[in-house]
Amino acid sequence: MKSIAELKALRDQMQAKMNVRDSEDGSIRVVVGMATCGIAAGARPVLNAFVEEINKRGLKNVTVTQTGCLGVCRLEPMVEVMMPGEEKVTYVKLTAEMVPTIVASHLVNKQVVKEYTIGAAE
Amino acid sequence: MMPELSLNILDVAKNSVTAGATLIQIGVTADTAADQLKISITDNGCGMDEQTVRRVTDPFYTTRTTRKVGLGVPFFKMAAEMTGGSFAIDSRPGEGTAVRAVFGLRHIDRMPMGDLAASFCTLLQPNPEVDFVLTYAVDDHGFTIDTREYRAVLEGLSLGEPEVLAFIAEQIREGMRECGGGV
Ligand SMILES: Nc1ncnc2c1ncn2[C@@H]1O[C@H](COP(=O)(O)OP(=O)(O)OP(=O)(O)O)[C@@H](O)[C@H]1O
Numbered sequence: 100m101k102s103i104a105e106l107k108a109l110r111d112q113m114q115a116k117m118n119v120r121d122s123e124d125g126s127i128r129v130v131v132g133m134a135t136c137g138i139a140a141g142a143r144p145v146l147n148a149f150v151e152e153i154n155k156r157g158l159k160n161v162t163v164t165q166t167g168c169l170g171v172c173r174l175e176p177m178v179e180v181m182m183p184g185e186e187k188v189t190y191v192k193l194t195a196e197m198v199p200t201i202v203a204s205h206l207v208n209k210q211v212v213k214e215y216t217i218g219a220a221e
Numbered sequence: 222m223m224p225e226l227s228l229n230i231l232d233v234a235k236n237s238v239t240a241g242a243t244l245i246q247i248g249v250t251a252d253t254a255a256d257q258l259k260i261s262i263t264d265n266g267c268g269m270d271e272q273t274v275r276r277v278t279d280p281f282y283t284t285r286t287t288r289k290v291g292l293g294v295p296f297f298k299m300a301a302e303m304t305g306g307s308f309a310i311d312s313r314p315g316e317g318t319a320v321r322a323v324f325g326l327r328h329i330d331r332m333p334m335g336d337l338a339a340s341f342c343t344l345l346q347p348n349p350e351v352d353f354v355l356t357y358a359v360d361d362h363g364f365t366i367d368t369r370e371y372r373a374v375l376e377g378l379s380l381g382e383p384e385v386l387a388f389i390a391e392q393i394r395e396g397m398r399e400c401g402g403g404v
Contacts, residue, residue, distance in 0.1 A: 101392045106374050106385075113384055114376075133343075135293040138232050139223055143336075143343050150346065154383035165347045 127161040127206060128181040129153075132169035140175035141194065148198035149178070153206070161206055174220060180205060189217040223296055225335025226260065226324075231343055232293040233262050233320055238348050240266025240318065245344075246354045249337070251326055251404045253360055257306075258324040258331070258404055265317040274310050297322060304328035326404065334404050338393035341366070342386040349381035357396060359404060364396035 131137070131146045149163050169177040174191035180201070181187050188211050190201060197215055204210045213219055223229045230247060237245045242264035250259045269277065277294045297320070298308040304325035312318040324331050341355055345368065355366040366389065368380055375385065397403035 101388065101395060103370070103374055106371060106388060109384060109388055110375055110378055113378055113382065133235070135232050135291060135296065138228050139296075143228065143231065143339055146343060146346070147339055150383050150386070163346070165343075 126183050127158075128179075129161060129163045129206075130166050130179040130181070131163065132167070132175055132177045133165040134168035136168055136172035137175045137177065140172075142176040144195040145176045145178065145193045145198060148195035149202070152199050152202045156202065156207070158202075158206060171217075174217065177217075182209070190215045191217045191220045222332075223300065224332060225340075226300065226332050227335040227337040227340035229293075229297040229300055229332075230260060230262065230337070231340040233297050234264075234344055234353075236291075236293060237262060237264035237266050237318065238344070238351055240264060240268070242266035242317065242351065244352045244354070246356070247341070248356045249334070249358070249404075250356070250363075251359045253326065256326045258326045259321070260301075260324070261319060261321045263317065263319040268314040268316050268318055269310075269312040270314050274312050278308075278310060294320070300324070300332055304331040337397065337403075338390040341393060342390045345389065346381050346386060349379045355393065357393075357400065357403075359400040362400040364399070366393060366396070 129149050131142055131149065133142050133146065146163065146165065153161050153163065169175070169179065169189070171177065171191070176193045178190045178193055179187055180190070188205070190212070193215065201212050201215065204212050223232070234245055234247060244265050246263045248259065248261040251257070277291065278298060280292060280295050294310070301308045301322035301324050305328055306323040306325055308322045310318065310320050341353070344353060352368045352372070354368070357363055371380060371385070371389070378385065
């Protein structure tokens with residue numbers, strides 16, 4: 100198994116990076132519905148895809164959080180994206196494969212991926 | 222129903238977080254000779270009185286119709302009982318809760334464990350201040366992941382950082398491989 104020494108090395112690497120980005124805040128929020136209904140429908144891989152994709156692209160102004168039931172169980176996995184100065188966007192019936200598109204288009208280029216939103220599904 | 226037992230673990234352990242637990246212990250133990258898989262989730266959260274335990278275990282038992290009933294615990298119970306196993310909740314208000322399920326290891330209806338590493342890290346991600354201990358064993362082989370040990374090394378860096386989560390996930394996957402591929 101990986102050793103504690105490896106974790107120490109990782110910590111040192113991360114601390115060095117931290118100092119660079121320090122002041123940037125998580126002004127964009129990605130909220131994943133993780134109640135029983137969301138989890139059963141596949142929210143876990145969706146959440147992990149967001150965490151990985153955001154980290155891979157080095158987006159430091161995005162925080163990914165989890166919440167309970169977002170209200171429409173049949174449309175889970177559901178994710179809300181909140182950007183400062185914009186209306187909340189709700190994505191529905193997501194899979195991990197759809198996540199990179201949302202990250203690239205919406206979080207980076209500010210273009211909502213309309214076909215994945217609740218408006219398109221209803 | 223949940224397609225993976227690790228998703229049941231995720232769902233049930235989330236209740237422990239909601240209950241204000243600071244330490245949540247997850248145990249997964251397989252005994253091939255006894256053909257048993259035991260899963261336990263133990264927390265030091267707010268606990269429940271007897272009536273709440275009954276209400277939580279059986280979604281159709283209710284004393285107050287205004288209260289919302291969850292399905293997380295009943296799903297877990299059903300998953301165990303379907304395999305000829307058993308289920309129990311032991312809870313004390315103010316002290317904590319232990320949820321224990323026993324599964325028929327090779328029973329045809331037993332759901333696979335699934336991606337336990339991903340489920341464990343999904344628990345850590347939004348709760349970096351809570352400590353989790355995962356104990357995993359198949360017969361004589363096993364390992365323990367204790368976030369308190371990582372915390373000591375991380376010197377204030379959050380357990381919820383993606384790099385740290387990836388490290389922990391990889392450690393769990395390696396550990397499971399060393400247990401003969403896990404269950
Ligand atoms: N470990 C625990 N400690 C204290 N209370 C608990 C614990 N587990 C469950 N409960 C109580 O039981 C309730 C129902 O739990 P259950 O998992 O069935 O549903 P839920 O997670 O609240 O909802 P959902 O099914 O929508 O996710 C909780 O809201 C809580 O009040």
